[in-house]
Amino acid sequence: MAYLWIKWIHILSSTLLFGTGLGIAFFMWMAHLTGDARHIAKTARVVVIADTVFTAPAVLVQFLTGAWMVHRLGAPYSTFWIGSALVLFFVVGACWLPVVWLQARARDLARIAADTDSPLPAAYMRTMRWWFVLGWPAFLGVLGVFALMVFKPAGPG
Structure with missing residues (x-):
């Protein structure tokens, strides 16, 4: 029974992580497109709060519940889908932290x-270019982790 509760928390936190990340990106980008500094500043203030309150804890919960389930199942981290999901998880993190x-x-x-x-200023435009560029591998990486969790492919060979 404990496994199912942890799995439920894992699924909820992954949903929160994906949904919040997508929502944050959408609102940040829409504000950016206005070119209105006041609107951008207000939106970005809320975006930073949302990342702190929702996304960061969801990342931690994802890692801890995933590790607990792998341990509980006795599955090796070298299992293709588990190892690949972990690699993508850290790639996403390496993109998300700078974002x-x-x-x-x-x-x-x-x-x-x-x-x-x-x-x-020009520094704002450079900042948003990097934000946009780093956001794509993070987004695609999260999609990849979801696919690995659902399909659990055996891997090459």
């Missing part, structure tokens, strides 16, 4: 522009 910092940087640059009634 969180970039969101905070975009927020700060937009807030300064809004407070001084100035246009968004």
